Amino acid sequence: MTERERDDHSGIETTGHEWDGIKELDSPLPRWWLWVWYGTIIIAIVYWVLMPAWPGITGFTRGVLGQSDRQELSSDLRALEAIRGAGAARLRSASLEQIESDPELQAYALQVGQSVFGDNCATCHGAGGGGGKGYPNLRDDIWLWGGGLADIQKTLLVGVRSGHPGARGETMMSAFGRDQLLTEAQISDLTEYVVALSRRPADRAAVARAAPTFQVQCVSCHGPTGTGDRVKGAPDLTDAEWLYGPDRDSIRNQIWNGRNGVMPSWEARFSPEMIKALAVYVHVNSGGEGAAPAAPPALAATTPKPTGP
Amino acid sequence: MTVIIDRTRPAPKSAAGHARAKAGPGGGLYKPRVPIHPKLVHGPWRAIKWALLILTLAVYYITPWIRWERPGGLPDQAVLVDFAGRRFYVFNIQLWPQEVYFITGLLVIAALALFLVTALFGRLWCGYACPQTIWTDLFIHVERLFEGDRNARLRLDAAPWSFDKVWRKTGKHLVWLGVAFATGGAWIFYFHDAPTLLTAFWAGEGPFTAYFFCALLTATTYVFAGHMREQVCIYMCPWPRIQGAMIDDHSLQVTYRYDRGEPRGPHKKADSWAGRGDCIDCNQCVVACPMGIDIRNGSQLECINCGLCIDACDEVMIKVERPRGLIAFDTDAAVTARQAGRTAEYRPVRARTIYYAVALSVVSGLMIWGLSTREVLTLHALRDRNPTFIRLRDGEIRNGYTLKVANRTFEPLRLDIRFAGVTGARLSRPGAAPGQTLVITAPPNEVSAIRVFVTTDGQRLSASSTPASFEVTAPNMSARADTVFLSPPKVRP
Known part of the structure; x- marks a missing residue:
């Protein structure tokens, strides 16, 4: 072996590599670094033995610990179901009114409901349930299909024009303009009539002209005074809320095209207790239509813990 | 500036080099x-x-x-x-x-x-x-x-x-x-x-x-x-x-x-x-x-x-x-x-x-x-942020709040909730009659969350954000939390 060049300054051998007169010293690796490196090699070998490691043609080495992420996930899911089981059983056995009136059960239902709502309903109704154009606001006191607990539960189960045999929305609003059921002039007059229904200033002559048309075409669903019909999902035209917009253009557009809302049935997707939780969540956050005003909670009945001095 | 290094002369020894030489083998900074x-x-x-x-x-x-x-x-x-x-x-x-x-x-x-x-x-x-x-x-x-x-x-x-x-x-x-x-x-x-x-x-x-x-x-x-x-x-x-x-x-x-x-x-x-x-x-x-x-x-x-x-x-x-x-x-x-x-x-x-x-x-x-x-009784009011306010059928404006009541005593507290700052505001919560006051029971030694709604006639509000406050009172203690009541910038007539 040939004698290697030694650096004058440090006394350390060089590697013989040179760049622009700079030579690389062949400094040994720090001892601690080497030991860490050896340690990682040992850990790797131990890991191969214990854990799934090497791919083969038909499978992979399983490792002596029998670790499987897939099994771990399914056992975790089973454990989660067992944890949720107790709460789910209580939701199943209690009525909607009982769930809502029991503070603890209500809190549980709200938690479940919020999570389910966020994953499934928020896409259309908004994260907070505030709705949007064409998608009803679930936080206010205006309901197309009824805002009571049972109404909300039914809407969730069967959906609206969802294809479910019991789905809501048998009757549909016609596209009066597109299908040429009414003339353009008639639709313009009808628009004024609807504006007048909501107690806003409107063209009196147009309102008078539209009155017979309204009686023929609209009252069957929206009622003679325009207050709507929850059985048919016909909106109240006299209130301050407009599903497709409050201005004349939007109203005219709706009469012309007759859009009809659609909501899927959730019966097949959610368990009955999830539907219950969701119904309670929506009901509570809408202010609770039809909820019987209960007496102030009794002090003793809601005391979960023993008291002391 | 160009520095000319004279390579014909031996390089001067650094301070660290001197220290190494002085400490001898196995010495220096790593002295046992x-x-x-x-x-x-x-x-x-x-x-x-x-x-x-x-x-x-x-x-x-x-x-x-x-x-x-x-x-x-x-x-x-x-x-x-x-x-x-x-x-x-x-x-x-x-x-x-x-x-x-x-x-x-x-x-x-x-x-x-x-x-x-x-x-x-x-x-x-x-x-x-x-x-x-x-x-x-x-x-x-x-x-x-x-x-x-x-x-x-x-x-x-x-x-x-x-x-x-x-x-x-x-x-x-x-x-x-x-x-x-x-x-x-x-x-x-x-x-x-x-x-x-x-x-x-x-x-x-x-x-x-x-x-x-x-x-x-x-x-x-x-x-x-x-x-x-x-x-x-x-x-x-x-x-x-x-x-x-x-x-x-x-x-x-x-x-x-x-x-x-x-x-x-x-x-x-x-x-x-x-x-x-x-x-x-x-x-x-x-x-x-x-x-x-x-x-x-x-x-x-x-x-x-x-x-x-x-x-x-x-x-x-x-x-x-x-x-x-x-x-x-x-x-x-x-x-x-x-x-x-x-x-x-x-x-x-x-x-x-x-x-x-x-x-x-x-x-x-x-x-x-x-x-x-x-403080053994504290109150925090979390206002609903989505949606910030709700317009009801008759044009009234409603805000939702979650009240966090911390009861640090070892006994349940019967509390009156009041809302102040907005004239004509009514408090409501599902399962309770709406009114000026709501009565709740705060369980001992824990924080309870209470959903409440405040509803008022939007016409009476002068600004889109009205300072307001909640107060909970028990017979000998009370707690207050400041918040705001939000409404649309201009309520449609």
Whole structure:
């Protein structure tokens, strides 16, 4: 072996590599670094033995610990179901009114409901349930299909024009303009009539002209005074809320095209207790239509813990 | 600028190169540690250290076992950090995680007390109360039981391996591990009910964290007190660096009185003491030092102010029939004054001690005030942000709020909720009749969340954001939370 060049300054051998007169010293690796490196090699070998490691043609080495992420996930899911089981059983056995009136059960239902709502309903109704154009606001006191607990539960189960045999929305609003059921002039007059229904200033002559048309075409669903019909999902035209917009253009557009809302049935997707939780969540956050005003909670009945001095 | 390097001449040696050459092979920055074998001394300071060792260890080991009755099925352990229940119990004080500032206050008090004590008396904490010092002292005592005092230990270390050496070393390490385990074992009892955990621990049913922290503290105690000892103080602890800012010439510290000791030198019994100092250079102060330093070099970073060299020197002074206190708690100013022939005067009241004392009093006062006026009923109002407001059928505006009521008492509270700031506002919640007031029951010792709605006629609001507030009242307490009521910028007529 040939004698290697030694650096004058440090006394350390060089590697013989040179760049622009700079030579690389062949400094040994720090001892601690080497030991860490050896340690990682040992850990790797131990890991191969214990854990799934090497791919083969038909499978992979399983490792002596029998670790499987897939099994771990399914056992975790089973454990989660067992944890949720107790709460789910209580939701199943209690009525909607009982769930809502029991503070603890209500809190549980709200938690479940919020999570389910966020994953499934928020896409259309908004994260907070505030709705949007064409998608009803679930936080206010205006309901197309009824805002009571049972109404909300039914809407969730069967959906609206969802294809479910019991789905809501048998009757549909016609596209009066597109299908040429009414003339353009008639639709313009009808628009004024609807504006007048909501107690806003409107063209009196147009309102008078539209009155017979309204009686023929609209009252069957929206009622003679325009207050709507929850059985048919016909909106109240006299209130301050407009599903497709409050201005004349939007109203005219709706009469012309007759859009009809659609909501899927959730019966097949959610368990009955999830539907219950969701119904309670929506009901509570809408202010609770039809909820019987209960007496102030009794002090003793809601005391979960023993008291002391 | 171009630097021309003359390669015909040998390169100058760097400072590091010189240091390497001087240290020789295996030296330099990585010089191996020479073990310190402090000699046992007897005297008042050693006695105080023994007493404090027993006292502090007793406090540490006994505290988790003290019982303290609390109402309502709460833990009966006097001092308990209950992570699972999110409560911190210290005798009659119960703290919630939201009140962690009390812990911060306690730490600030501890820091300021340390500053004050250090400015007055030097590093008394380091020498007498620091766990590192206490456990190192205990471990050295164990070492002494197995291997004898300093000289025997030095001999044993130098001796070849024999049966005697093996059993002494093995016994020492086993007892060290035992003490370390007891240390780690006691720690975990502060976080769980002690009797329950003791049973569960040995049955193998304790929580993972209990085994983990027991093992961790066993390891750190064994390594820090058994093997690293003074290196922890010198290389790991930041306090020796900070202490320089606390100590001045008037701080009492363990001091070699060179005004009296110098010039030093060996002394024979018949020799006269005239013209020489009292220090006979017997090295007893050095061999007694657990930090391995020579106090005669003056105040230094390594010195933990433990006073063992005082005891060692006093023993010698008695033997040579000179007055005691050649090494004593004294100030640099006093030594300098005596050297110059002036009378020494101790000045405990100085600018810095006043600062520290005032700061300590203020923070302590705030803590006592905070603890004594601690709110037992608090209210927070979280306004719904999505949607911010709801317009109802008849044009009224509704806002939703979640009220967080923290009832820190041990009894359920019947509370009236009121809303103020918006004229004509009505409160409602599902299952309760709307009105000016809602009545709820807040369960004891927990935070309850209550959904409430506030509805008002939008026409009456002048701005889109109206300042408002909630108030909850119980017969003899109340809490308030400020919030706003939001409405559309301009309500459509």
